[in-house]
Amino acid sequence: MSRPVFAQRVSRFGTTVFSEFSALAAKHGAVNLGQGFPDFDGPDAVKEAAQRAIRDGVNQYAMGMGAKDLRLAIAEHSQRFYGQQVDPDSMVTVTSGATEAIFDVLLGLVDPGDEVVAFEPFYDSYDANITFIGATARYVPLRPPDATHAEWWFDRDEVRAAFGPRTRLLILNSPHNPTGKVFTREELEFLGGLCAEFDVKVLSDEVYEHIVFAPARHLRPATLPGLAERTVTVSSGGKTFSLTGWKVGWIIAPPPLRDAVQRAHQFVTFATASPLQAAMAAALRLPDAYYAELAAMYAAKRERLLGGLRDAGLTAFAPQGSYFILADIAKYGFPDDIAFCRHLVSEVGVAAIPPSVFYGPEHRHLGQKLARFAFCKTDAVLDEAVRRLRAKLAPSR
Ligand SMILES: Cc1ncc(COP(=O)(O)O)c(C=O)c1O
Known part of the structure; x- marks a missing residue:
């Protein structure tokens, strides 16, 4: 009799949405606002x-x-x-x-x-x-x-x-x-x-x-x-x-x-x-100036992406901190956030993360109405994402 390969404690974990959407982003040449890491490096003095x-x-x-x-x-x-x-x-x-x-x-x-x-x-x-x-x-x-x-x-x-x-x-x-x-x-x-x-x-x-x-x-x-x-x-x-x-x-x-x-x-x-x-x-x-500049840089990026998402018709909530923006996607008529994000990456060319995976089963429906966009990206990347969203995200289906 063969034993299961996976121990019970990992058996319910599949591939993370981050891996799935990064792979989809690469496949479709999408602008990746999914994963939460900067596409620029930290201070030279620290690297040195x-x-x-x-x-x-x-x-x-x-x-x-x-x-x-x-x-x-x-x-x-x-x-x-x-x-x-x-x-x-x-x-x-x-x-x-x-x-x-x-x-x-x-x-x-x-x-x-x-x-x-x-x-x-x-x-x-x-x-x-x-x-x-x-x-x-x-x-x-x-x-x-x-x-x-x-x-x-x-x-x-x-x-x-x-x-x-x-x-x-x-x-x-x-x-x-x-x-x-x-x-x-x-x-x-x-x-x-x-x-x-x-x-x-x-x-x-x-x-x-x-x-x-x-x-x-x-x-x-x-x-x-x-x-x-x-x-x-x-x-x-x-x-x-x-x-x-x-x-x-x-x-x-x-x-x-x-x-x-x-x-x-x-x-x-x-x-x-x-x-x-x-x-x-x-x-x-x-x-202190380093820390103040970091916050100011992200404040500007927040405005850039928030304004862009709203111009594209999304109902985006302004974050008070972090480098993420959640948007309400209910009006687009997709069955859930995963379907919306798959559409976004393949048809619009922008990768976002479906947040329902950040909820337990009882409240998962709350996350199914949302999409997460990261703004820890260079301005050119943010602008290109917004350009695609404005051009291709239809107001509703
Ligand atoms: C809320 C939160 N906690 C912890 C981490 C992990 O931090 P680290 O990269 O230092 O392990 C992250 C990374 O995205 C995060 O968003």
Whole structure:
């Protein structure tokens, strides 16, 4: 008798939509606004710092918790932007991207059979990682702006109902992929209150922390009273420094939580690429002007794509942060977002991502009315996408 090849924990995962739509984009010569990585590189000084580190012999295993200088730079950055005091020795672990950090947090803090609360649409690795560790996800949908809500919002009763005696972790992501929502102080305080009531820890995924558009302001949950002692902050340099391929991330947490995550990390990757850690320390120390210019560049790109999508007839929601725009596609009359995105890539020549894959089965229908466009692309690429949409996206079928 032959055994199944796939272990149960991976058996339900097929090819990701990112692979499917990137392949379709290549096949149809489409402009790819699907995958969320920049089509331009990060600062030369940072790339040179990596080359220098390799030349200077920074090529063997780094300390498991992360190179001392990078942990120092992470602490300095936390103080500079959030007034958060971070002890680099007891509160930081460097990981291979935020992706590893998320997995380590779940491994270190959540047991099989526990429940994890998160918002939909979610970043897809949350759902997969919750499956890997044998926990159960309890999802609460974010709702689009409407007559009474200027921004994406959540129903407080729905969130409260998702919490229970088995809840172990709340996953927050602000600025949020893919809605672009930046959670307000009031929202975070409400969520913090629930976490205190149910004794729940928080994973705060802040990889878009520097891509925020005024008047929105990124608030680090770990700096709010009541959240500081229960929050593991996760971030990485991929988005902030346009170096997504480097996969250098980190967690910041109070010592007991850091230790739990570190225990997992030591047996997941043990350590992260040494020369890239050296260069990431240089990146985090770039002057304030770098960070301001990054936000200004993305603010301009947001306007460019938002205006273009709206000119093409799409009902596009303005993001407060991140480099994604969600658009409502219901009026085009396709059965769902996947059919719409397949049409878009093959007939219009623009690749977008169907967001229904970022929802659990119960609320998947909410994502079937949406499409996600990334604006982390050069202006010429954004303009060409808009030109094609205006020329070929018929108002309805
Ligand atoms: C919300 C969110 N979290 C985490 C990640 C992964 O970050 P990294 O590339 O540092 O692993 C991404 C990447 O797209 C993301 O959008």
